[in-house]
Amino acid sequence: MQKMLPPYQVKAALKLTDFLDHHPWLVQKVLRRIALAPGIRRFLWVAIKGFMGATAFDCHVVDAANGRIDFGGVKETFYPTCITNIMRDTLEREVGKEKMDEIIRKISREAVYLEIKFGVEGHWFPKQFLSFIGDSSAMDVIRSDPDLLRLIAKGLNLTNRFIHDEGGYGCIESELGKEPIRLTITNSLTARKVGRSDRPTCAASCGMMEGAMGFMLGGTFHAKEVECAAMGAPCCVFELSRETAT
Amino acid sequence: MGAGISDEKVQEYLELIEFTARHPRLSKLVLNLTCNIPAFKDALPVSTKIYMGGRILESYRVDTKKGEISFAGVDRQIVGSEFLEIVYRNFMEAMGKEEAQKAMYDMHYKAMEEQLAELDYQSVLPAFCAPLFEAPVDLGLLDSNPALARLYREMECMLLRLLFNESGWGSPAFDSMPIPRRVTVRNSVESEWIRPSDEPICYAMAGLLAAFVSRISGEKYVVCETQCAATGADECLFSVVREK
Numbered sequence: 001m002q003k004m005l006p007p008y009q010v011k012a013a014l015k016l017t018d019f020l021d022h023h024p025w026l027v028q029k030v031l032r033r034i035a036l037a038p039g040i041r042r043f044l045w046v047a048i049k050g051f052m053g054a055t056a057f058d059c060h061v062v063d064a065a066n067g068r069i070d071f072g073g074v075k076e077t078f079y080p081t082c083i084t085n086i087m088r089d090t091l092e093r094e095v096g097k098e099k100m101d102e103i104i105r106k107i108s109r110e111a112v113y114l115e116i117k118f119g120v121e122g123h124w125f126p127k128q129f130l131s132f133i134g135d136s137s138a139m140d141v142i143r144s145d146p147d148l149l150r151l152i153a154k155g156l157n158l159t160n161r162f163i164h165d166e167g168g169y170g171c172i173e174s175e176l177g178k179e180p181i182r183l184t185i186t187n188s189l190t191a192r193k194v195g196r197s198d199r200p201t202c203a204a205s206c207g208m209m210e211g212a213m214g215f216m217l218g219g220t221f222h223a224k225e226v227e228c229a230a231m232g233a234p235c236c237v238f239e240l241s242r243e244t245a246t
Numbered sequence: 247m248g249a250g251i252s253d254e255k256v257q258e259y260l261e262l263i264e265f266t267a268r269h270p271r272l273s274k275l276v277l278n279l280t281c282n283i284p285a286f287k288d289a290l291p292v293s294t295k296i297y298m299g300g301r302i303l304e305s306y307r308v309d310t311k312k313g314e315i316s317f318a319g320v321d322r323q324i325v326g327s328e329f330l331e332i333v334y335r336n337f338m339e340a341m342g343k344e345e346a347q348k349a350m351y352d353m354h355y356k357a358m359e360e361q362l363a364e365l366d367y368q369s370v371l372p373a374f375c376a377p378l379f380e381a382p383v384d385l386g387l388l389d390s391n392p393a394l395a396r397l398y399r400e401m402e403c404m405l406l407r408l409l410f411n412e413s414g415w416g417s418p419a420f421d422s423m424p425i426p427r428r429v430t431v432r433n434s435v436e437s438e439w440i441r442p443s444d445e446p447i448c449y450a451m452a453g454l455l456a457a458f459v460s461r462i463s464g465e466k467y468v469v470c471e472t473q474c475a476a477t478g479a480d481e482c483l484f485s486v487v488r489e490k
Binding site: 081167189 | 435
């Protein structure tokens with residue numbers, strides 16, 4: 001596999017982020033302002049601004065004259081959430097329920113794959129933290145080193161907060177340490193829009209997880225929603241594993 | 247509609263708009279600071295804050311604990327702009343080209359229609375002129391009151407700016423207001439992602455514009471793209487026709 005971060009860099013990055021976690025006042029009142037200062041904000045990586053307390057909304061650049069929004073190299077578009085139900089209704093009418101889920105999963109998978117790709121190629125993270133991207137053996141190496149696992153988990157949590165939670169999709173948490181990877185979404189966008197259902201509804205979230213992990217670790221992943229808030233569970237729970245060739 | 251709107255308020259607001267347009271740097275440096283005083287921050291409508299140099303993103307309600315974002319009472323979600331190309335391509339594979347184009351138009355028409363129905367106009371526009379947009383436009387009233395007509399145009403431009411430009415959809419311009427016959431769109435997000443194309447491709451944009459004009463007029467309008475940047479034109483052009 002490609003070269004990972006040297007252990008001293010991992011430890012230094014962890015120490016720094018742990019320090020920031022323990023000093024929220026310093027982060028919010030001092031570092032966030034520095035990160036967003038006009039002369040500085042355009043030169044900092046999105047993730048660095050995030051660790052300094054900036055929100056995703058702080059990091060978006062809106063070009064009102066040209067009708068464009070940029071988030072660290074990713075072009076973005078805002079939708080009202082009613083599009084979720086409108087798209088489901090359209091697809092259900094045209095192709096039926098089963099195929100609807102399949103298409104929504106595929107659309108979300110492709111969209112998030114590209115979004116992460118553009119972010120990684122753009123200005124989300126310093127390149128040296130991304131040496132594992134696309135490497136299918138990276139997960140084993142990451143899991144074998146507790147410090148590296150914790151650092152990657154912190155980076156992933158920040159990315160999740162920026163593109164998922166502050167994207168309006170609910171609040172996501174992930175456990176990378178075990179196989180299959182377990183993710184929970186509280187207040188999932190699809191579940192809250194669809195309402196009560198007798199089957200799991202979050203095909204879009206499954207696709208998003210598959211797309212994100214597929215780009216980061218290479219290969220094909222499959223997400224299964226094992227509990228869904230639309231079916232009465234307190235939150236939506238997913239299991240994500242690498243698809244083995246049959 | 248329009249009864250009870252004082253000419254004085256209309257005039258004062260027009261003066262604010264003109265002043266901030268004449269002095270953009272002053273607005274950005276001084277007025278924007280005023281906007282950020284907590285008492286003003288919550289009290290001022292979004293349009294006023296934008297005229298005073300504010301950013302629309304500061305007007306979003308972001309609840310990171312719940313993973314929800316909303317603007318002026320409308321729940322929103324953010325997608326990468328490539329989403330439109332991916333939706334269109336997958337729809338074409340599933341239902342064929344013509345059905346996919348119709349679906350893109352209809353879905354976005356409905357999305358804009360619902361968005362405009364849910365929008366809290368009182369938080370977007372000054373309280374005295376919000377009622378103008380809560381009902382279909384009264385062309386007779388605007389004809390008889392040029393100052394109010396000017397303000398209406400400004401507010402309509404502001405709505406376009408908030409719902410299109412500052413939502414990453416490109417930059418639309420109406421040839422006449424309040425109800426256009428032609429709309430030009432620069433950087434239509436669809437044309438930037440679904441290209442090159444042999445034919446106009448901005449069905450989602452057409453649906454959004456049709457719902458916007460229908461809401462303003464109170465009548466059903468159809469929008470059709472006649473020139474598209476995806477085919478090599480400089481910008482996209484749409485014709486707006488009342489449905490018979």
